[in-house]
Amino acid sequence: NAGVTQTPKFRILKIGQSMTLQCTQDMNHNYMYWYRQDPGMGLKLIYYSVGAGITDKGEVPNGYNVSRSTTEDFPLRLELAAPSQTSVYFCASSYSTGLGTEAFFGQGTRLTVV
Amino acid sequence: AQKVTQAQTEISVVEKEDVTLDCVYETRDTTYYLFWYKQPPSGELVFLIRRNSFDEQNEISGRYSWNFQKSTSSFNFTITASQVVDSAVYFCALSANFGNEKLTFGTGTRLTIIP
Numbered sequence: 001n002a003g004v005t006q007t008p009k010f011r012i013l014k015i016g017q018s019m020t021l022q023c024t025q026d027m028n029h030n031y032m033y034w035y036r037q038d039p040g041m042g043l044k045l046i047y048y049s050v051g052a053g054i055t056d057k058g059e060v061p062n063g064y065n066v067s068r069s070t071t072e073d074f075p076l077r078l079e080l081a082a083p084s085q086t087s088v089y090f091c092a093s094s095y096s097t098g099l100g101t102e103a104f105f106g107q108g109t110r111l112t113v114v
Numbered sequence: 115a116q117k118v119t120q121a122q123t124e125i126s127v128v129e130k131e132d133v134t135l136d137c138v139y140e141t142r143d144t145t146y147y148l149f150w151y152k153q154p155p156s157g158e159l160v161f162l163i164r165r166n167s168f169d170e171q172n173e174i175s176g177r178y179s180w181n182f183q184k185s186t187s188s189f190n191f192t193i194t195a196s197q198v199v200d201s202a203v204y205f206c207a208l209s210a211n212f213g214n215e216k217l218t219f220g221t222g223t224r225l226t227i228i229p
Contacts (some may be wrong), residue, residue: 040221042205042207042219043205045217083174092159102164104162105158107156108157
């Protein structure tokens with residue numbers, strides 16, 4: 001049971017470089033999310049998607065872009081990496097956003113921008 | 115605005131001791147859900163429990179129990195007879211009205227069980 005898979009697990013970027021964090025889920029979930037986790041902080045929502053072709057901003061979207069061309073995939077794009085984007089990124093999915101629906105999380109991508 | 119406070123940043127207990135992780139929340143919504151997630155050293159987040167605002171019954175699952183008290187806006191988590199495998203960061207989270215896109219996390223409590 002793969003669940004939510006994120007790649008890569010670790011990455012070091014130089015300031016100004018770009019990269020895409022990959023996320024795929026095999027549970028046929030409609031809803032997918034990207035969170036970032038900073039040291040000593042809770043998770044903050046970057047972007048989310050309620051289905052293929054539909055995305056929306058979360059709490060901290062600046063500096064990121066997303067796309068949702070298929071139900072399974074929800075990549076997160078960093079165009080011009082900045083040190084403030086050093087964080088652990090989590091992708092998650094859920095069957096719906098019905099109140100109380102649990103989200104399933106990937107193992108995270110640890111990104112360092114130097 | 116929603117807020118979740120986990121005042122305990124780090125807790126260490128000796129194996130087999132009981133330990134309680136505190137969670138205090140703030141919301142103006144009358145309908146909401148509370149969650150606990152576990153983040154083991156491997157890094158992933160594992161769902162433990164959810165509770166809706168209309169159900170204040172305590173819940174027990176093996177060595178885990180949860181105490182939900184609306185009067186004090188708290189949703190505390192107790193591990194009985196702790197084990198080394200319980201070492202992890204535990205997050206409390208709140209979801210109100212609009213579903214997961216409004217999931218608000220606390221800052222987490224790092225629990226270390228000393229053998």
